Amino acid sequence: MSFSQRELFLRFLAQTSPSPLLLEIEKAEGVYLYAPNGKKYIDLISGISVSNVGHRHPKVIEAIQAQLQKYLHLMVYGEYVQSPQVLLAQKLVENLPANLDNVYFTNSGSEAVEGALKLAKRFTGRMEIISCYNAYHGSTQGALSAGGNEYFKRAYRPLLPMVKHIHYGSYSDLEQITEKTACVIIETIQGEAGVKVACSNYFQQLAVRCKEKGTLLILDEIQAGFGRTGKLWAFEHFGIVPDILVLAKGMGGGMPIGAFIAHRSIMQVFTENPVLGHITTFGGHPVSTAAAKATLEIILEENLAQQAETKAQLFLQNLKHPLIRQIRHKGLLMAVEFESFSLLKKIIDKALELGVITDWFLFCDNAMRIAPPLTISESEIQTACAFILQAIERVYHST
Structure with a gap:
């Protein structure tokens, strides 16, 4: 049959x-x-x-085919020097503010969010996470915990403890960010809420509050990054720079890839106590990183x-x-x-x-x-x- x-x-x-x-x-x-x-x-x-x-951009296909002739998976992330990874990381850093100089590659946006949340907790030594109502950061358990819609969460509780939610664009809610807060994770532009865009002053006040309290600001640009909003990075519209930037979706030209990016001094906490503080087998896959580098070059050149x-x-x-x-x-x-x-x-x-x-x-x-x-x-x-x-x-x- x-x-x-x-x-x-x-x-x-x-x-x-x-x-x-x-x-x-x-x-x-x-x-x-x-x-x-x-x-x-x-x-x-x-x-x-x-x-x-676009689908199957010729330069993306060319980059994929060229990498296929060299090698596919070699080793879990972070051990071997692999040309597609290091060249993509260099290209990203060249097009980001100076404090975003260290790239950790993942397989997806959800994984990038997971890594970013772990990084913020490890670096600050704090446990509280603040995100927004009607935010969407992915469907793995940590990312889902940070999500802001109870309909998608209630069937999977208990999720991460010590997650608070604030209203996107609300100045008064910024007072909830305190010395207990490890990070605020926020979509630069709220996607699944229906393209909600806060004003520049709000984001600047948010950044100031985070800095005052020693809280890391994580910007989720999984939907908004890579030129989608009229600038290469959506945060460029608002005159701020995050402590951690989360990327995926438009990054790979159709190939699966994500990343979280921070300053080296922050990212280094993953290297000890414990060693291998964050690991992934396929993150930064050679074919995906080759495709992503071609994608970034296309966005810039065209x-x-x-x-x-x-x-x-x-x-x-x-x-x-x-x-x-x-x-x-x-x-x-x-x-x-x-x-x-x-x-x-x-x-x-x-x-x-x-x-x-x-x-x-x-x-x-x-x-x-x-x-x-x-x-x-x-x-x-x-x-x-x-x-x-x-x-x-x-x-x-x-x-």
Whole structure:
């Protein structure tokens, strides 16, 4: 008996929801995904802010192929001198502020968050962690503990103790940061809350409060990094620099990789008492780091960060309809808000039928996620917007 790909998916892959999208893709290129029947889709979510340089960028493929001819996994992270790792670390540090000069590579954003939280606790000798309501930092137990939505946490308690939550953008809540606080972990731009952006003054006050109390400031730019918001790093919008920076998603050009970055004096605490204070087998995999270096070079050489806001404005100009309540954005991280999830879901489904992939946000399910590859062209934006408006119209006239 033979099974279809869909049947194999449902039989043998662990499921994360009762109703997966079940969109079957045969190949991808640029901003397009292609089904086995030849139908093409404009990918307006980049695999959730992953494919910042588009799918299968030629320079990323070239870097992967070149590394494949040399070696794959050699040894657990941190023991051998591996060219892809050290060259990527150098490239990252060259494009970061001076206090972020030491890179620890991981396999994912959740793992990077785990490492960053451990690092802050170890360096400060404190146990209290502060994060924000409606924050999303990953689904492993430490990252989930720092997350700010009880719906996703309650089934897995007890989680990490001594985790407090504050309201993103609230000045008065900054008083909760004290000499007991090891770190504040905060998304520079709240992603799953529906692209919420605090003002520069808030972030500057947050940084001052952390410094006064000896608390490390961890900025989670897993979604917002690598040019997505109109600057290479989202914190550049706000005139601050974190003590620890967490990266992933758009880092690898489609390959799995993450990182947390701090000053050497902070990172060194992992080397003793105990030795191997944080270890990973596959973190900084040679193929992933080669792809990530190519990705960073593409973003820099093609000025993709600088183009993000101009392209975002084109979305704003085209996406106008009575059903759209507002559009929040920072560069090409956008939330198009509607009245309700039920209305939005109908629009997303219609858009998919027309060949445009969008999504909603975990903690803001009445807003459409738009986060396309930064390489998207003006004509592709106009085509995508036309399809979205067509989907809205069809839903509008059917209600």
